[in-house]
Amino acid sequence: MSDAPTVANAGDLINLDTLQSELDSARGQVNIWAAQRELALKEAVATHKTAMAAAESTYVELLEKGEDLAYVAEELARRKEWEQAELDALREETLLSCELGVGLPRQLQTLRERVQTERSELEKKVRALQTEELDSTQQLDAHQNAVELYRCRLGLRFEVGSDEELKFFFSHIDPGDRKREFFVAVRALDGVGFEMIDCDPEICITNLLEECNTSDNLSIFVRGVRKAFRALVAPV
Incomplete structure (x- = not known):
């Protein structure tokens, strides 16, 4: 009859103490890594919240500035309309003076000079007003674009x-x-x-x-x- 096979002792094949030590070491490294990741995530969230709060405040300020510029643009348009009415009135006065000036050459010349002076001054004001209105419109467009940008971001x-x-x-x-x-x-x-x-x-x-x-x-x-x-x- 053949001899029974010899079963080796499990302790001879696996060093349990060494394995447990390696597992404890690996677990400690994982815990350290997880703690570092959690801290980094909290810092990123805090930074994001601060940036969003600043962006929101800027957005509201731009909205208020946009409303102010819209009001300024309307006011400039009304002033331009009034200046144009003044210019039209002076032109009618000039035509009337031409009709009456046949017998009044000296008075007509004086009136023509005055009308020309006033018209020149008025045209300067109109040009200045147009330039100012253009600048305001450009600023308003820029702010509206910025408002639209924050609307998309927020x-x-x-x-x-x-x-x-x-x-x-x-x-x-x-x-x-x-x-x-x-x-x-x-x-x-x-x-x-x-x-x-x-x-x-x-x-x-x-x-x-x-x-x-x-x-x-x-x-x-x-x-x-x-x-x-x-x-x-x-x-x-």
Whole structure:
């Protein structure tokens, strides 16, 4: 009868203490790497939030400047129209003087000189006004382009509905889905500000709306709503 095979002791094949030491060392390295990655991620999130806050503030300032420049452009257009009316009146006066000047050569010459002087001064003003209007228009275009750029970066758009309804749509808020849109809808009241009619997702903006109605500053309301939406989805 043949001899039974000899079974080797498992301890002779595998050094368990050495293996456990290697596993502990590997686990420690993984934990260090994970901690470093978590710290780097938190720092990146903080930097991003700071940059977004600065961009939002700049965007609102540009909106306000755009409104101011639009008002200036309208005022310049009205001044130009008035100056043109003055120029037309002087031209009619010149034609009338020509008709009456047959028997009044000296008075006509004096009047012609005065009209020519006034017309020259007026034309200078018109040219200066046109140059000023062109500069203002170029500045307005530049600011509008900048506003459009921030609108794309911050994901803010507006819709005006029926019954004095105004909707604000916000995106680039949810870190997990930058295309996701948050919105709030308000309605303008007769001489007493705004009231909220819808909000998705639902947040408490009563204080923001009261501040807006008190200060009559809608941009403060928009910034506050965006901040509230960001706080809603901010990682804990």
